[in-house]
Amino acid sequence: MTRMPNESDIIGIIDAALREDIGDGDVTSSAIFTGAERSTARVVAKEDGVFCGEGVVRLVYRRVHDEVRVAAVKGDGEAIARGETAFMLSGPTAALLTGERTALNFAQRMSGIATGTRRALELVAGTAIRILDTRKTAPGLRLLDKYAVAAGGGTNHRMGLFDMVMIKDNHIRAAGGIAEAVGRVRSAYGARLRLEVEVTTAAGAREAADSGADIIMLDNMDRELMREAIAVIGGRAKIEVSGNMDETRIREVADLAIDFISIGALTHSVKAFDLSMCFE
Numbered sequence: 001m002t003r004m005p006n007e008s009d010i011i012g013i014i015d016a017a018l019r020e021d022i023g024d025g026d027v028t029s030s031a032i033f034t035g036a037e038r039s040t041a042r043v044v045a046k047e048d049g050v051f052c053g054e055g056v057v058r059l060v061y062r063r064v065h066d067e068v069r070v071a072a073v074k075g076d077g078e079a080i081a082r083g084e085t086a087f088m089l090s091g092p093t094a095a096l097l098t099g100e101r102t103a104l105n106f107a108q109r110m111s112g113i114a115t116g117t118r119r120a121l122e123l124v125a126g127t128a129i130r131i132l133d134t135r136k137t138a139p140g141l142r143l144l145d146k147y148a149v150a151a152g153g154g155t156n157h158r159m160g161l162f163d164m165v166m167i168k169d170n171h172i173r174a175a176g177g178i179a180e181a182v183g184r185v186r187s188a189y190g191a192r193l194r195l196e197v198e199v200t201t202a203a204g205a206r207e208a209a210d211s212g213a214d215i216i217m218l219d220n221m222d223r224e225l226m227r228e229a230i231a232v233i234g235g236r237a238k239i240e241v242s243g244n245m246d247e248t249r250i251r252e253v254a255d256l257a258i259d260f261i262s263i264g265a266l267t268h269s270v271k272a273f274d275l276s277m278c279f280e
Contacts, residue, residue, distance in 0.1 A: 010059070011059065014056065017060075038090070038092060039090070043277050044278055045083065045273070049114070049115035050078070052076045052152070053108075054074070060106065061095070065095035089277070108272040113149055113267055127255075130155045132154065132261065133149040133262070134242075146159065164195075165189070179210070195213055196240070202228040206233070215240055216238070217240040218240070218241045219241075220243030221243070238259040241253055241262075
């Protein structure tokens, strides 16, 4: 997902976030300001990383007050250093304050995801390995979470259960085996959908390759078991590795003959990027 999601797909998320924060009204700002005051503010990075969320910030403030103007200084996916400005805001003082937390919550999460993704990519620089996200996203925020991964340079895996086949351990157990599960999927869809199989042993990798899987995920394997599984697959399928892929693990596998590393932590354990709004 290289482009910002359509407004129609995310406006409900933004409206829900605003309702959650504003409720019946911003009692602090409404008591202090008349509505006639005007201010300018900048949002500044307090650490180094990758910025993401400019389009969402615009939508937040459009819903808060139609006179607020957002001027981007950094675009989505651009590096930003501590002390640099991400975007400028101008408009009614009370509106800038009312929308501040919701706008920053989105931008900080999205920038955190983009930053984490970029750091993972740096660990595999010089290889053809692609960094994938997963479905371990915040409920309701999948479109934004996955957009942020793409902004950071990562590759989106399936969006949901509807756009790709992923045969996991419980599917295999309930179906009676890898070959049986793959056969049923191929009978239902033919080659119309990409088919991935998750395996935990070299024998499972061989069976998945023999069954005609397009992608085989080596899940929570140590390096030597990965090497064995890669050998038995023998180039018959793309290979993804997964399972607690932190910096140490990524470095350990970056020289193997694999195609993808999937990292759930990009979205399920994101560290919010530190952004601060400063009135001028």
